[in-house]
Amino acid sequence: MKGKYHIIVQNNRLRYEFDIKRNITVIKGDSATGKTTLYEMISLAARRGDSSGIDLQCEKKCRTLEEPDWKLILPTLRDYIIFLDEESRFVKTTDFAGMVKESDNYFVIITREDLPGLPYSAEEIYGIHTSGKYHDMKRVFNEFYHIYGCGEIAEKFRPDQIIVEDSNSGYDFFCNVCSEYGIVCKSAGGKSKIIDQLKESGAENALVIADGASIGPEMNELAQYMRAHPDVKCYLPESFEWIILKSGLIDGNEIQDILAHPQDFAESQDYFSWERFFTDVLIQYTKDTYLQYHKRRLNTVYLHERAKKEILRVCNKISFKKDE
């Protein structure tokens, strides 16, 4: 499944309106914001249709999934937007993650727990808030808001230390740039080890660079850590490959088109997260060219002056020079 879908769920008192555009969306936030009510309305509308009195508008079929028979039902579903509530303990299991990975459905999961088996985006973690009365002045209008923003640093920042999530090409690139400007650069060795790395290096004035496309499960703890340590900031582009594609180094209108609306190109069955999608796009568009991209080790062409400058232009909130 791919694409962006607008969903309206309403009855005589409540109206929810939101968009879903990736295979995994997470809803969390304060108690009493209407998460369970949304779930129950979708469940009722899916089971009883028009006779439920609930108006559910969406181009795709929507339904809920529950214990105990989710394992039997999920493999039979295609092209659905599936909602799961926080009583569904199975969302943490590797069995569920395996099924989501191969699924031709989108999943909207209501939970405050971190789901390390699912590579969801920081951008697709939402809370629900009431934004007043709908224009008929009868219904209370509820919409989604981003809990963690869009991953961009608020203002220009010159770190003394950069911690890169992984040890692949992105790390090679930032290590090279950092060595040029006297900034310490370390690899966390995986997104689940970022906080350990921050604590170990006693990082002050540090910047974490991680793949926004899949950092969702770490965001609750990372956000609390950063609030407790205001001199630690994070930059969460979709992925390092997304930065390269965004830089314009690789010619082609098609790439800009893909970046403008990746949801119309990233098939959920093929790509567990957009991070893998952008990697494939970059590999595909640089194949057999001097810019040929390898995930494991950076092609040194990307460290040539012009290429480096173009790539860093995308990360324009990071100051590498001391007096910049």
Added chain:
Amino acid sequence: MLKIVFGDIENSIYHPPTYFDNQYEDEWITDPLSVAMIKEIDKSEVISAHLIESPVLGPISTKEISGGVKTLMLMAFDESGKIFNGSLCGDNCAKWIVEIAKRKDLTVNLHHVLDFSSAGEFDALMVNTGTMVHGYMEYLHEALRIKER
């Protein structure tokens, strides 16, 4: 006294709202603590043990209050010895967990790092490591060391 235990444990109720619907007592609803929690978290008024007035939904039954408040009421009033999953509580419930623990010995099971930053001063025993923490910063530091979720 507040005890916090992360990860799967015996005798824990994973989804307290379901347990609440089948086990709550009428007098819990009209207790001043519940009335205050329902007012602050759900923005609703307790009219009687069977009727709540919600500004959004109008008159609702006790079973329609939020999962967070149901979990808090179980923490406050249930005497079965069960331990309730605090990860059903939003961050806006944290101060009430601290309040309940001032009134009784309370063990809370967590499957995520609940944000206690707005809960004021508190002491808690982190059961996984046996460490006493004093306030949010010590809690966060210790919680991030614990791997069980």
